[in-house]
Amino acid sequence: MPGVLLIAAVFVVFVNCCECVTPGQVQVNHWFDDQIYNISVNGAIWFKNAPLVFRKDWKEYSSARGELKGLLDTPHQGTDRLGDFETATWYLGVDDNVVALGYKVYDKKNYVILQQHFLNKTSGTSTGNKDLLISTFPAVMIDDTMAGELGYIAYSGTQYGSTGMEIGTWAPGKVNMNTGTAGGPTIFFDKKDNVVIIAPFSEFMSASTYLDTTQQPNRLSWGIMGGVMEIPEDFMAQFMVFYSPNGINKAFEEWGSLMKDFYGKDPSYRKADMTINYLGYYTDNGAYYYWRPEPHKTNEQTIYDIQSYALNSSIPYKYIQYDEWWYIRARGPTGLPTGTIKWSLRPKVFPSGMRKLYENTEWPVVAHNMYWSNQTTYAKQNGGNYTFLLDESGMALPFEEGFWNDLFKESKLWGLAVYEQDYMNVNTDAINATVSDVVSGKTWLMDMGNAARKNGLTIQYCMSYPRHAMTALEIPAVTQARVYMDNRPNTDHWTIGVSSLFAEAMGIAPFKDNFWSTEVQTGNGYNQTEPHTSIHAAISTLSTGPVGLGDKVGHSNPNLIMRSCNAEGLILKPSKPITAIDKQIQQMAFGGNIGPEGKIYTTYSNIDNHIFGIILAANISMDYTLRIQDTGINMTQAAMVMISDLYISDTLVTFNESQPLKITTSCTTKYFCLYYYSPVFTVGNDKVMIYGEVDKWTPMSNNRVTGIRVISDDLFLQLVGVPNEIVSFRFFRNMIPVAEIVKCSLGPTGSAEMSFNKKICTS
Numbered sequence: 089m090p091g092v093l094l095i096a097a098v099f100v101v102f103v104n105c106c107e108c109v110t111p112g113q114v115q116v117n118h119w120f121d122d123q124i125y126n127i128s129v130n131g132a133i134w135f136k137n138a139p140l141v142f143r144k145d146w147k148e149y150s151s152a153r154g155e156l157k158g159l160l161d162t163p164h165q166g167t168d169r170l171g172d173f174e175t176a177t178w179y180l181g182v183d184d185n186v187v188a189l190g191y192k193v194y195d196k197k198n199y200v201i202l203q204q205h206f207l208n209k210t211s212g213t214s215t216g217n218k219d220l221l222i223s224t225f226p227a228v229m230i231d232d233t234m235a236g237e238l239g240y241i242a243y244s245g246t247q248y249g250s251t252g253m254e255i256g257t258w259a260p261g262k263v264n265m266n267t268g269t270a271g272g273p274t275i276f277f278d279k280k281d282n283v284v285i286i287a288p289f290s291e292f293m294s295a296s297t298y299l300d301t302t303q304q305p306n307r308l309s310w311g312i313m314g315g316v317m318e319i320p321e322d323f324m325a326q327f328m329v330f331y332s333p334n335g336i337n338k339a340f341e342e343w344g345s346l347m348k349d350f351y352g353k354d355p356s357y358r359k360a361d362m363t364i365n366y367l368g369y370y371t372d373n374g375a376y377y378y379w380r381p382e383p384h385k386t387n388e389q390t391i392y393d394i395q396s397y398a399l400n401s402s403i404p405y406k407y408i409q410y411d412e413w414w415y416i417r418a419r420g421p422t423g424l425p426t427g428t429i430k431w432s433l434r435p436k437v438f439p440s441g442m443r444k445l446y447e448n449t450e451w452p453v454v455a456h457n458m459y460w461s462n463q464t465t466y467a468k469q470n471g472g473n474y475t476f477l478l479d480e481s482g483m484a485l486p487f488e489e490g491f492w493n494d495l496f497k498e499s500k501l502w503g504l505a506v507y508e509q510d511y512m513n514v515n516t517d518a519i520n521a522t523v524s525d526v527v528s529g530k531t532w533l534m535d536m537g538n539a540a541r542k543n544g545l546t547i548q549y550c551m552s553y554p555r556h557a558m559t560a561l562e563i564p565a566v567t568q569a570r571v572y573m574d575n576r577p578n579t580d581h582w583t584i585g586v587s588s589l590f591a592e593a594m595g596i597a598p599f600k601d602n603f604w605s606t607e608v609q610t611g612n613g614y615n616q617t618e619p620h621t622s623i624h625a626a627i628s629t630l631s632t633g634p635v636g637l638g639d640k641v642g643h644s645n646p647n648l649i650m651r652s653c654n655a656e657g658l659i660l661k662p663s664k665p666i667t668a669i670d671k672q673i674q675q676m677a678f679g680g681n682i683g684p685e686g687k688i689y690t691t692y693s694n695i696d697n698h699i700f701g702i703i704l705a706a707n708i709s710m711d712y713t714l715r716i717q718d719t720g721i722n723m724t725q726a727a728m729v730m731i732s733d734l735y736i737s738d739t740l741v742t743f744n745e746s747q748p749l750k751i752t753t754s755c756t757t758k759y760f761c762l763y764y765y766s767p768v769f770t771v772g773n774d775k776v777m778i779y780g781e782v783d784k785w786t787p788m789s790n791n792r793v794t795g796i797r798v799i800s801d802d803l804f805l806q807l808v809g810v811p812n813e814i815v816s817f818r819f820f821r822n823m824i825p826v827a828e829i830v831k832c833s834l835g836p837t838g839s840a841e842m843s844f845n846k847k848i849c850t851s
């Protein structure tokens with residue numbers, strides 16, 4: 089019987105309650121002797137704690153049963169990369185093991201870090217179930233505290249926590265979240281603009297969340313995942329409670345900046361990623377040529393046809409994606425693939441070989457990979473050269489950077505630009521090591537990422553859980569990730585407005601997946617049509633992530649495709665991913681009529697500090713009145729918005745504090761509504777608004793308009809593009825559309841200045 093041991097150290101012991109300093113607006117109050125604490129926002133208690141739990145020697149020790157006796161450390165001050173802090177720590181001892189559970193409160197900061205510090209190596213920690221936790225701190229009760237007052241987003245599941253994501257109301261018996269290894273950050277918000285994000289702050293691959301519905305009241309806890317068998321000495325897991333008074337979108341931005349700064353996520357990798365900047369062609373699930381070349385042709389011939397058709401139709405694809413049909417996989421007893429044997433060409437797919445194909449197309453490649461088979465010939469155990477962990481499940485985990493280095497170096501010869509790691513969930517859940525220790529999962533991703541960086545490649549995550557998504561904060565080469573389930577024609581795979589919030593916060597370009605540009609693509613493998621081509625094209629472009637077509641040869645709509653990009657395929661995107669407005673998320677959580685029934689997504693371009701807003705409304709099932717302050721766009725002047733030229737000719741609608749925007753049920757998925765906002769420029773005696781480039785989803789994009797210059801009697805736009813590209817811009821003068829569109833050539837340099845009044849471009 090392991091007795092309970094008090095740590096034999098002398099600490100100053102406080103009596104009763106310790107009121108801790110208020111960090112901005114989040115506060116933790118605790119009773120040290122009972123290990124009880126509350127988390128408050130603006131002085132109101134949002135969460136009361138559930139018991140602290142800590143496992144060791146196959147037994148659970150809980151503060152609820154008085155089994156975790158310890159001492160409170162003297163609060164002490166310190167300074168770390170986040171600033172000046174004060175700590176409160178319980179040193180809890182079980183036998184000779186000490187775990188220090190404590191929180192750090194930062195001076196004048198709006199967050200608190202709660203940490204679990206395992207001072208000693210601790211064995212026998214596993215619960216036997218990877219989805220439970222071996223330690224819980226913080227842990228909160230789902231009781232009457234704030235019941236019905238808070239909503240939540242619980243990211244969970246694959247595709248950046250989108251497939252299992254739950255949005256709901258915080259109240260006993262109402263909370264539904266998918267936690268465990270699939271779980272992720274939880275965002276709490278009230279009906280005003282107060283937001284609390286609770287998420288891992290470090291050790292993202294080992295940290296987990298668990299919703300315990302077996303206890304009354306139910307509990308939500310954060311800790312280390314339940315399969316971990318042993319914790320090494322001096323291991324620390326940290327969780328952040330982050331507060332913002334500025335609404336959901338802003339809270340993500342603020343939390344994201346903090347995380348990106350802390351982990352040094354370098355935005356230049358995403359910025360420079362060719363496959364994020366240019367139009368691409370995809371062959372993954374949902375695309376026409378997924379697993380099926382043209383009849384009686386090889387995949388190689390099919391690719392030449394794709395390229396030839398694109399050239400003939402002036403569709404400027406700049407790269408191609410090869411999906412899981414191209415490499416050598418093992419087949420398990422049931423015929424299902426059990427993983428990659430060798431990441432090289434399957435016989436007959438490309439008869440000329442990868443390298444020759446690349447030389448012929450000159451298309452850089454995004455190449456898919458699944459998990460590795462335990463029969464992989466790269467593994468030392470199978471006669472190969474590299475260290476792999478082979479798993480009983482039939483899978484394997486590469487376990488040295490040298491493997492990835494060699495693989496990537498060799499693959500660059502056939503054009504590899506982006507390594508696409510798919511089935512990341514399977515890697516985590518099925519391979520024992522990744523869920524039963526605190527190093528394997530992280531090592532796998534860091535090795536892959538370091539090697540990619542050294543070889544000048546970037547990485548796309550697919551079917552990633554939030555734990556992978558957050559680990560990518562530490563991996564600069566990960567620039568893009570799928571944020572929605574696989575595209576299938578005629579499904580709603582454009583609703584990425586909430587998952588994109590998380591991706592952007594982590595510094596990742598959200599990828600919606602491929603889409604078709606025409607409705608009917610005969611003989612497709614899905615026996616489907618795609619009635620919603622436009623919204624897929626619009627959302628792809630406005631997401632700021634990759635834009636990838638998956639059309640049948642001869643079945644593209646070049647006009648639709650060219651709304652996304654310039655003549656050489658450079659995506660004309662806004663300054664940030666389009667996301668759901670706060671009110672839409674509140675509506676999803678609370679119901680009633682706090683927000684719109686349907687999707688209202690917004691984004692903007694910031695050109696020379698002038699904001700050009702974009703509002704997209706779709707699938708609206710009840711008329712809604714959008715207030716200017718709910719758009720998330722900084723519209724500084726009494727605004728007008730211009731209705732898109734897609735279905736309705738341009739009209740101006742007044743949109744200001746006294747005149748909200750009426751969004752009606754005419755905004756459907758097929759005929760969605762787009763509103764564009766422009767600041768008003770004073771040019772001579774005129775008030776000028778810039779609609780921007782006609783027939784583009786982003787009429788004012790930094791990739792087209794690099795500057796705006798106003799002199800006493802004219803306004804100039806600095807434009808860039810392709811040599812001799814023709815561009816067409818539309819303006820409003822004194823609230824009336826200028827009848828004549830300014831159409832001009834960018835000239836031999838591919839850059840020009842457009843004069844609003846003279847209606848010409850000068851190179």
Ligand SMILES: *[C@@H]1O[C@H](CO)[C@@H](O)[C@H](O)[C@H]1NC(C)=O
Binds near residue numbers: 118119125126133136
């Ligand atoms: C936590 O909140 C409850 C309810 O208001 C209160 O009774 C208790 O004293 C608080 N505990 C601490 C440690 O502040």
Ligand SMILES: *[C@@H]1O[C@H](CO)[C@@H](O)[C@H](O)[C@H]1NC(C)=O
Binds near residue numbers: 184185186207208
């Ligand atoms: C546990 O860690 C503490 C702090 O490092 C140390 O003083 C103590 O000796 C360790 N106990 C054991 C059994 O290693």
Ligand SMILES: *[C@@H]1O[C@H](CO)[C@@H](O)[C@H](O)[C@H]1NC(C)=O
Binds near residue numbers: 218315316520523
């Ligand atoms: C990993 O394998 C060990 C040994 O077979 C087993 O005891 C443990 O439960 C497994 N862990 C998980 C999370 O499945």
Ligand SMILES: *[C@@H]1O[C@H](CO)[C@@H](O)[C@H](O)[C@H]1NC(C)=O
Binds near residue numbers: 397398
């Ligand atoms: C593209 O045009 C060329 C020349 O007209 C023609 O030979 C070729 O078949 C076309 N390619 C496709 C895929 O339509």
Ligand SMILES: *[C@@H]1O[C@H](CO)[C@@H](O)[C@H](O)[C@H]1NC(C)=O
Binds near residue numbers: 465471472473
């Ligand atoms: C292992 O590496 C050696 C030396 O680079 C090479 O000759 C050999 O082909 C490699 N083995 C396998 C199975 O790739």
Ligand SMILES: *[C@@H]1O[C@H](CO)[C@@H](O)[C@H](O)[C@H]1NC(C)=O
Binds near residue numbers: 462481483
């Ligand atoms: C490889 O996977 C199979 C199941 O597909 C399993 O039976 C075998 O034991 C595994 N091999 C190793 C070395 O783990």
Ligand SMILES: *[C@@H]1O[C@H](CO)[C@@H](O)[C@H](O)[C@H]1NC(C)=O
Binds near residue numbers: 707709
């Ligand atoms: C569109 O709205 C209907 C309700 O009017 C809803 O059932 C459906 O799920 C919505 N689709 C999307 C993609 O939001």
Ligand SMILES: *[C@@H]1O[C@H](CO)[C@@H](O)[C@H](O)[C@H]1NC(C)=O
Binds near residue numbers: 615
């Ligand atoms: C394709 O869909 C149509 C209409 O939904 C259906 O009648 C037909 O049976 C389907 N064909 C196949 C091969 O599934």
Ligand SMILES: *[C@@H]1O[C@H](CO)[C@@H](O)[C@H](O)[C@H]1NC(C)=O
Binds near residue numbers: 697722724
């Ligand atoms: C909105 O834009 C104005 C003018 O550019 C700027 O001064 C202000 O700081 C912006 N507000 C926010 C919240 O970004």
Ligand SMILES: *[C@@H]1O[C@H](CO)[C@@H](O)[C@H](O)[C@H]1NC(C)=O
Binds near residue numbers: 744746
């Ligand atoms: C809103 O616009 C209308 C119409 O232009 C105008 O009459 C009203 O004064 C404006 N309100 C505000 C608050 O700017």
